[in-house]
Amino acid sequence: MKGTVAVTVAALFLVAFLGYYSETSRYTEVVGTGVSEGVIDNSTNANVHEVVTKHLHLNLTLDFDEKVAKGTATLTMEALVEGLDQIDLDARYLEIMEIKLQDGQTLDYKFDEPNPNIGPKLSIAVPKTIQKNEVFNLTIGYSTTNKTLSLNWLEPEQTAGNTLPYVFTHCEAIDCRTLAPLQDTPSVKSTYSALIRSPKDIKVYMSAQNLEDWTEGDSRVTSFEMNVPIPSYLIALVAGDLEYRKLGRNTGVITEPIFMEKCVNELSELQDSLDVAESFLTKYEWGVYNIVILPPSFPFGGMENPLLTFASPAIIVGDKSQVNVATHEVAHSWTGNLVTNRNWENFWLNEGFTKWSERAIIRKQRGEEFYLVSAALGNSSLYGDLELYGDDSTFTSLHPNYEGANPYDTFSRVPYEKGFLFLTHIQNVIGNDNFEMFLIIYLDKYRMTSITYTDFIDTFLEFIESYFSDQERKNILSKIDFHTWIFGTGPPPVQLNFTTSNLEISRKLADDYLLGKGTPENHDVFFDYFSLLKCIFLQRLIDRAEDATIPILEQIDIDYQLTNTIDPEQKYLWFQLCIMAGYDKVIPSVDEFLGQYGRQKYLLPLYRALNGYDHDLAVEFFNKHKGMYHPVAVVNVGRILNPDSY
DSSP states (O other), X not given: OTTOOXXXXXXXXXXXXXXXXXXXXXXXXXXXXXXXXXXXXXXXXXXXXXXXXXXXXXXXEEXXXXXXXXXXXXXXXXXXXXXXXXXXXXXXXXXXXXXXXXXXXXXXXXXXXXXXXXXXXXXXXXXXXXXXXXXXXXXXXXXXXXXXXXXXXXXXXXXXXXXXXXXXXXXXTTTGXXXXXXXXXXXXXXXXXXXXXXXXXXXXXXXXXXXXXEEETTEEEEEEEEEEEEOGGGOOEEEESOEEEEOSXXXXXXXXXXXXXXXXXXXXXXXXXXXXXXXXXXXXXXXXXXXXXXXXXXXXXXXOXXXXXXXXXXXXXXXXXXXXXXXXXXHTTTBTTTEEESSXXXXXXHHHHHHHHHHHHHHHHHOHHHHHHHHHXXXXXXXXXXXXXXXXXXXXXXXXXXXXXXXXXXXXXXXXXXXXHHHHHHHHHHOHHHHHHHHHHHHHHHTTEEEOHHHHHHHHHHHHHHHXXXXXXXXXXXXXXXXXXXXXXXXXXXXXXXXXXXXXXXXXXXXXXXXXXXXXXXXXXXXXXXXXXXHHHHHHHHHTGGGOOHHHHHHHHHHHOGGGOSOHHHHXXXXXXXXXXXXXXXXXXXXXXXXTOOOHHHHHHHHHHHHHHOHHHHHHHHHHHGGGSXXXXXXXXXXXXXXXXX
16 A cells, blocks of 8 residues: 555554554644543553453353352453563452462452542452463452442343343443453453353343353353454343344344244344445454344443344334334444444544444435435434533543543443544545445454554545545545544534435424414325434424424324324434423323333433423432333433432
């Protein structure tokens, strides 16, 4: 490649583990010095510059009576320095029983908590006899506790089948340290294996290949292996009354038997989504793609665990209107799982690229209008979060300064939608075919590694040097303000247009209702809209909520029956609007909805609106329903209603 600087193996090692970058790096041409990436990850206590995990083996028993997982974690580690005398790990809300080296030597350990937002550091004293580059095993006996954030234990009545207890994990961003003691950072990727014991009628799946399944007395034992290196946040487990159904050549669905037929029907196009993604990205490297439809307490739309994507039952509506969530998780198989952000300040490299890829897939599957409306709606959600934080907040930047915060507490639509807009702007400047060529080069270059924005920019500059003339290169760089896009706060520096005629008609329909003159003449166009266009109508009403009177909302509800719609995306927007406008007839339906779904996308804006409308009522609903919410959702809703207690 013309102008490419040769990179030695040693330099690659430093990039991967030390985050080192010289001031002569290519990206300084367009960004300047930017932000130092010398620290691998501020959100870990692990001393990854001295020792790194190569493999993790979990040997755990799932105790549904005590609601704990207990057993051992064996870390196969490599010393990066001479005279290694201490191993620091992340371990939060865990009870440590014993720590041993592979020779059986028991090791001393202690906890301290330099940063309470990310949990304590488990410091383990090791003999100085370990040599540089030596690979050794460290085995830790431990148990989770009732404070563990990564495990959601459910009683049978909290499941669809009401027959067996259930448990699932969620480890992103830094909650894997509450499942096992380890180096909980995306800067470290390792393979893993597991041996999981459960009651014999409880089926277990993990984000790994299922090797074998057998019974021992009253227990089921299942073994797993993941041979592709992954970051700790992608370790996942689900156990309950579960079955598997094949959907396509290498796709399948896992859920409770009573829910299976609905899921199979709704996800019938999953194989096509995977095939379309593979047609313009690189080879799919994970073998199979399975999606698990979880109980309602799952707090997210989806989670991209390899071989075991998790998804909310909210995406199973009956009309395939919400399956784009599954498409997003499919796209993560490349951006996030294969090429990963090295630290959470670079989270947009996961989510911005994935949002771009998701919309590229649906553009090829469903056409230009669906793509444009999806992007327009995402843009509206971005501005909602910008307003929530304030334009000067570092959390509105693609490279936020966490200042010791738990990265999860800062997650928003910013890395998704602002990241998507940044990449779409680049796509517009260099052309779609060129951008897809760059994306393949980027994915091939960094597969199975963890990177920062500097790697992305260096590769982009190498690409345009190789495929464009000097004048074209200068023209391209004159149109892309890398520094403001990545480090600037507030709205993106370039406003992109995703307008369609139907989108404008949908917004105008909302405006016509807000005139207060009854039902608009063309109101019936709404019935032909797909879900996203209906959400555009509702978002417009929310944006102009101060003009929405109760008689206007009553008329809209008469015309469209939004209080009773089966579409949760429309429903949560409608309820948010009604609460803001004081349309209290919907309050019983809001109460029912809050007890039906634990997805934070719905919970957080509705509880914010309720808190402004009637704090005591919001607390009453929360206390009524929080038993079915995930621990993470309980904390985040609790912070809205009573910040001093959470």
